[in-house]
Amino acid sequence: MKEEIIIAGFGGQGVLSMGKILAYSAIMQDMEVTWMPSYGPEMRGGTANVSVILSDKKIGSPIVTKYDTAIVLNQQSLDKFEASVKPGGLLIYDPSGITREPERKDITVCRIDAIEVAAKVGNSKVYNMAVLGGYLKMKPVVAMENVDKGLAKSIPARYSDLIALNKAAIEEGMKAIEVL
Amino acid sequence: MAEKILMKGNEAIAISAIRNGADGYFGYPITPQSEVMETLMKEKPWETTGMVVLQAESETSSINMVYGGACTGKKVMTSSSSPGISLMCEGLSYLAGSELPCLIVNVMRGGPGLGTIQPSQSDYNQCVKGGGHGDYHSIVLAPASAQDMYDFVDWGFDLAFKWRTPVIILADGIIGQMMEKVELREMKPRRTKEELIAAAPWATTGKTPDRDYNFITSLALESDFQEAFNLKLKDKYQKIEQEEVKYSEYMTEDAEYLFVAFGCSSRICEATVDELRAQGIKVGLLRPITLFPFPTGRIAELSKQVKSMMSIELNMGQMVEDVRLACNGACPVGFYGRLGGNIYTPNEIEEAFKKFNNLK
Numbered sequence: 381m382k383e384e385i386i387i388a389g390f391g392g393q394g395v396l397s398m399g400k401i402l403a404y405s406a407i408m409q410d411m412e413v414t415w416m417p418s419y420g421p422e423m424r425g426g427t428a429n430v431s432v433i434l435s436d437k438k439i440g441s442p443i444v445t446k447y448d449t450a451i452v453l454n455q456q457s458l459d460k461f462e463a464s465v466k467p468g469g470l471l472i473y474d475p476s477g478i479t480r481e482p483e484r485k486d487i488t489v490c491r492i493d494a495i496e497v498a499a500k501v502g503n504s505k506v507y508n509m510a511v512l513g514g515y516l517k518m519k520p521v522v523a524m525e526n527v528d529k530g531l532a533k534s535i536p537a538r539y540s541d542l543i544a545l546n547k548a549a550i551e552e553g554m555k556a557i558e559v560l
Numbered sequence: 561m562a563e564k565i566l567m568k569g570n571e572a573i574a575i576s577a578i579r580n581g582a583d584g585y586f587g588y589p590i591t592p593q594s595e596v597m598e599t600l601m602k603e604k605p606w607e608t609t610g611m612v613v614l615q616a617e618s619e620t621s622s623i624n625m626v627y628g629g630a631c632t633g634k635k636v637m638t639s640s641s642s643p644g645i646s647l648m649c650e651g652l653s654y655l656a657g658s659e660l661p662c663l664i665v666n667v668m669r670g671g672p673g674l675g676t677i678q679p680s681q682s683d684y685n686q687c688v689k690g691g692g693h694g695d696y697h698s699i700v701l702a703p704a705s706a707q708d709m710y711d712f713v714d715w716g717f718d719l720a721f722k723w724r725t726p727v728i729i730l731a732d733g734i735i736g737q738m739m740e741k742v743e744l745r746e747m748k749p750r751r752t753k754e755e756l757i758a759a760a761p762w763a764t765t766g767k768t769p770d771r772d773y774n775f776i777t778s779l780a781l782e783s784d785f786q787e788a789f790n791l792k793l794k795d796k797y798q799k800i801e802q803e804e805v806k807y808s809e810y811m812t813e814d815a816e817y818l819f820v821a822f823g824c825s826s827r828i829c830e831a832t833v834d835e836l837r838a839q840g841i842k843v844g845l846l847r848p849i850t851l852f853p854f855p856t857g858r859i860a861e862l863s864k865q866v867k868s869m870m871s872i873e874l875n876m877g878q879m880v881e882d883v884r885l886a887c888n889g890a891c892p893v894g895f896y897g898r899l900g901g902n903i904y905t906p907n908e909i910e911e912a913f914k915k916f917n918n919l920k
Binding site for chain 2: 400403404407412413414415416417419439440441442443444445533534
């Protein structure tokens with residue numbers, strides 16, 4: 381199994397930490413991972429993205445141009461990465477971040493209103509976990525017990541009381557994602 | 561089972577330094593390696609192992625603090641990125657001239673000048689061929705993963721003390737910034753004073769009645785003395801070339817074509833090899849793990865086996881010169897590179913490979 385994912389959005393939406401929690405969860409089930417952020421000047425424009433690769437085998441190139449899954453949370457990211465999804469792949473977007481719908485017909489397109497999910501859970505900061513939940517519903521690449529462990533590893537000990545909140549957002553995100 | 565942690569290559573350097581008994585780190589922040597000192601400051605090793613961590617006022621200052629610490633036989637290190645390494649080159653030459661062991665990490669970014677903050681491998685010539693003035697080499701290690709970053713700290717210190725020479729870990733922005741799974745090895749405590757004297761009998765640890773003064777300098781005003789010292793260094797570098805070369809190979813047994821690539825480029829080339837192999841083209845990859853000493857012998861052997869070689873580097877073609885020297889005309893040697901912080905994809909390398917070899 382090898383899953384190549386790009387997660388892209390505005391800085392502050394939590395795309396880097398979403399990628400980190402996903403990667404840590406995969407380590408907890410003994411997979412190989414790479415997590416490669418954009419750290420250059422493109423960040424200064426307000427967009428942030430991270431490519432995450434999960435694999436059963438040792439990962440060669442951490443740089444890929446085609447993705448199994450693209451999670452896009454703003455218009456710039458949709459414009460940039462829609463064409464990079466492999467045929468038959470998955471594209472997840474948040475309708476509140478975009479001004480035009482995805483056009484590809486050869487991929488599975490899903491939408492998740494993660495702002496609404498986060499509001500339902502009661503904290504706008506778990507927006508990214510709602511999106512992660514939606515992704516895991518579509519592609520259960522890591523078992524939920526390992527997501528729990530990944531969360532515990534990624535969240536600093538002093539915030540451990542927030543693990544339950546993050547988990548609730550993941551679970552609600554799983555319910556909220558719609559296949560178009 | 562050892563604990564496996566998701567961390568950046570830069571974080572791995574810091575954690576490994578603490579866990580492998582480093583005595584001191586002196587540095588100055590610069591992207592893309594600032595997480596090294598950030599992690600050290602967060603971990604506060606001065607409260608646990610007693611390791612000193614100090615932010616100097618400049619890179620020039622850091623490298624001279626490393627010089628001072630190394631004189632006393634301590635395991636000391638610094639890290640920086642390309643422009644900062646340029647500032648350190650005077651100190652690097654003095655360290656080599658005084659035969660002092662130390663560890664220097666260079667997480668390369670695009671240059672020349674201040675350049676970009678994006679990944680690059682354009683300091684190959686600077687680090688492998690010297691950097692500072694005078695006839696000297698540093699041992700240069702090229703990590704290709706976060707685990708390598710972790711492991712090369714310990715290996716680097718071992719080599720530095722074994723050979724009394726500066727060791728450079730030559731990484732790049734990808735290896736520094738990317739997070740991967742890192743297995744923490746067993747912890748090594750810092751050396752006791754007795755262990756330090758045993759490992760570095762030449763160090764300025766305070767004269768005792770049973771030995772002569774230990775004198776450390778790189779100043780040799782007499783020509784004959786300097787020449788004798790240069791020849792001693794030459795002898796040392798030859799022994800390093802005989803004993804310490806390290807490389808890895810991927811699909812080279814039956815290879816008709818070869819890529820040579822180090823660091824992050826070797827990872828990207830691996831994907832190109834897989835793709836070309838799937839098309840029935842017999843390609844292999846040689847990854848130099850030590851850049852000095854360079855795997856000249858093995859490349860020379862392979863030059864008689866393959867139809868051609870290509871050196872793939874994030875620069876304008878630096879290591880390719882060493883590959884050509886190793887081949888000595890036995891096969892054509894091509895080059896492909898990207899610049900300015902841009903990174904090639906496996907497909908881009910495939911196209912360059914086919915163009916060079918006239919293949920469809």
